[in-house]
Amino acid sequence: MTASALQAERHLLLLGSGHHQPLLRMLPPRVPLPRRRRSWPRPVRVSPGDGGGAGGFASAVEKRSISGIAGEEEHGASGEEELEGEVAGALELKWPPWEGLAERYKLIGATSLAFVICNMDKVNLSVAIIPMSHQYGWNSSTAGLVQSSFFWGYALSQLPGGWLAKLFGGRKVLEVGVVTWSLATAIIPVVAGFMPGLVLSRILVGIGEGVSPSAATDLIARSIPLQERSRAVAVVFGGLSFGSVLGLLFAPPIIQNLGWESVFYIFSLLGIVWCLGFESLKVQRFGDKEGILNLGQSSTGSDDLISSAMCSESSHSSLEDLQNSLKDVPWGAFFKSKAVWAMIYAHFCGSWGHYTCLSWLPTFFSEELNLNLTEAAWVSVLPPLGSMIITSIAAPFADNLISNGVDTTKVRKICQTIAFVSPATFMMLSSVDLGLPPWEIVAFLTSGLALSSFALSGLYCTHQDISREYASILLGITNTVGAVPGIVGVALTGFLLDSTHSWSISLFVPSIFFYLTGTAVWLAFASSEPQDFSKSEP
Numbered sequence: 044m045t046a047s048a049l050q051a052e053r054h055l056l057l058l059g060s061g062h063h064q065p066l067l068r069m070l071p072p073r074v075p076l077p078r079r080r081r082s083w084p085r086p087v088r089v090s091p092g093d094g095g096g097a098g099g100f101a102s103a104v105e106k107r108s109i110s111g112i113a114g115e116e117e118h119g120a121s122g123e124e125e126l127e128g129e130v131a132g133a134l135e136l137k138w139p140p141w142e143g144l145a146e147r148y149k150l151i152g153a154t155s156l157a158f159v160i161c162n163m164d165k166v167n168l169s170v171a172i173i174p175m176s177h178q179y180g181w182n183s184s185t186a187g188l189v190q191s192s193f194f195w196g197y198a199l200s201q202l203p204g205g206w207l208a209k210l211f212g213g214r215k216v217l218e219v220g221v222v223t224w225s226l227a228t229a230i231i232p233v234v235a236g237f238m239p240g241l242v243l244s245r246i247l248v249g250i251g252e253g254v255s256p257s258a259a260t261d262l263i264a265r266s267i268p269l270q271e272r273s274r275a276v277a278v279v280f281g282g283l284s285f286g287s288v289l290g291l292l293f294a295p296p297i298i299q300n301l302g303w304e305s306v307f308y309i310f311s312l313l314g315i316v317w318c319l320g321f322e323s324l325k326v327q328r329f330g331d332k333e334g335i336l337n338l339g340q341s342s343t344g345s346d347d348l349i350s351s352a353m354c355s356e357s358s359h360s361s362l363e364d365l366q367n368s369l370k371d372v373p374w375g376a377f378f379k380s381k382a383v384w385a386m387i388y389a390h391f392c393g394s395w396g397h398y399t400c401l402s403w404l405p406t407f408f409s410e411e412l413n414l415n416l417t418e419a420a421w422v423s424v425l426p427p428l429g430s431m432i433i434t435s436i437a438a439p440f441a442d443n444l445i446s447n448g449v450d451t452t453k454v455r456k457i458c459q460t461i462a463f464v465s466p467a468t469f470m471m472l473s474s475v476d477l478g479l480p481p482w483e484i485v486a487f488l489t490s491g492l493a494l495s496s497f498a499l500s501g502l503y504c505t506h507q508d509i510s511r512e513y514a515s516i517l518l519g520i521t522n523t524v525g526a527v528p529g530i531v532g533v534a535l536t537g538f539l540l541d542s543t544h545s546w547s548i549s550l551f552v553p554s555i556f557f558y559l560t561g562t563a564v565w566l567a568f569a570s571s572e573p574q575d576f577s578k579s580e581p
Contacts, residue, residue: 147266150214151275153321154259155282157221160313161252162286163293164228165193167310168245169405170294170420171303175235178303183406187537190402192242194529196249201526204254205261205519206372213261213515216254218318224251225314232304249526256280256522257515264507264514270446272507273500277438280499284434287401287427295420372516376576382509383517385568389459389502390521392561393495395528396466396554400426400492402533403550411546412481422485429493437461441500451508451571459501459565465494467558474547474555501565508571528557 168190176186208216227247234240259279267275290310297306377383404426409419437458444454469491473484506517532553539549 150262150266151278154213154217154262155279157217157255157317157321158259158279158282159286159289160221160310160317161224161255162283163290163310164224164248164314165252166287166290166401167228167294167306168193168231169402169423170291170416171298171306173406173409173416174298174303179236183537183540184534185537186406187402187534189238189241189245190537191530191533192245193249193252194398194526194533196246196251197253197529198249198523198526199246200250200253201257201519201523202516203519205257205516205522207254208257208261208515208519209513213258213265216261217258218321220251220254220258221314221318221321222251224248225311225318227251228307228314229311231307235304253522253526257519260506260518261515264511269451269508270442273441273445273504274438276503276507277434277499280503281431281434281496284427284430284496288424288431291405291420291424291427295417299417372513373576376574377513377517377520380509380574380576381568382505382570382572382574383520385564385570386502386505386517386521387524389463389561389565389569390525391528392557393462393498393502394525395532395557396470397492397495398529399532399536399550399554400488402529403536404488407546407550408485412484414481425485425489426492429489430496433493433496434499437497437500441504452569455501455505455508455571456566456569457501458497459569460562462495462498462501463558463562463565465497466491467555467562470551470555470558474551505569505571509574510576513576 172186172190175181175189181189204216204220224247227244227250231241231244231248234244263272263275263279294306297309405419405423408414408422409416412419412422414422441454441458444457445451469487473479473487479487502521506514506521510517535553536549540546543549
């Protein structure tokens, strides 16, 4: 009797330990549970002292199974209710829409929005200068002086902006820059009749906007991996083109309906609102116990870079630390690098064509093509609008080439060559008297200046490529030299226009020269290979 009981018990154990668990087939059907709350069968523990041999074991299994199924029925019902509630919640619209994005993407989006406002405050004078010149009796030379004063401050703030961004982090420097240029824009109508005051206010606008590129470059270099860098640069600096579009679209109706003074008040208010929103975003997202180190996940391991960047922003350095950090910058090593010199000259050449056209195209369209203020401004929108389209093509193009194994230096050279040769070619066609109708000249200039946006995947990525640590300072160096055409070129264009009365000589010929020579220097000396500028370079 005992032997048969042991045999039966052994047979049941074998059944219970099989892969398919046939013992469970004798039980009532299980209640289906929600997929996300999958539960596994509970193991059955057999005690030799349960009594009754096989009968004792079978009754124990039956009791355990029935009680487990009853619990699972209750759990299944509650699970279904939870699932229905979550489905209903998923159907509701999330607000704000960027909720759930990785923090580095929110940071890039906010920086791009700041650049939108940046160029709105830059181009508003390009439109307002026409009624201001009529009101105050300015000639082209005086108008060029007023417009070029912006670039005085822009050039002065490049190196300090890059150094401060490296020391305190791009976030703080960007905030200070937006506040500075917004307040300076607001006082322009007050001091417009007093030339020194007007020039000083535009210099302050230039200082505020001058620190922004270095701040953005610091953020991108430390928080965005190489495979995403072209797109990040395109999104941030592409905000400049979008800002030009918005500024040139909204400035004319605002001026015609409310007066030219109102455009400065309204655009400056946008910068103040951005600062308030940016502060609010920082408190909401970074005020928790995880702190500002939680910036989302990256498949390429960029979390450490993000953390180090955010830690640098929260550091509080003494005056001695500031002086030491300035001494630690390997200035000599920078200027011994051929790649750095290629970046400097390429930046100068690209800025000459960009700044002179940005400042003078509305006047060119108004006087040369006989368009009124609104028509001239709307036509001036076409180049930056085309730049936005080209940027959306150039950035994925460059990133995909790099991801597929193409040498980074070769990709940057291809993109920058397109950015220089294209506008030079179309400016040649526009400057030669071929008897073209106005719309063809507009189409040529729009195409050439739009294709120059390939530089965002060429020159503007090279700073981060060769040195992540010193990217903001390198951009400060190249941008300082790149701001010189804004000072010299914009004023020189007005002087040549008064002297020669020729738009080809004053506007197009110098730009063509610098575009072509910049291409030659870039192809000869540019490099994206990481540079070991100092022993502290990671």
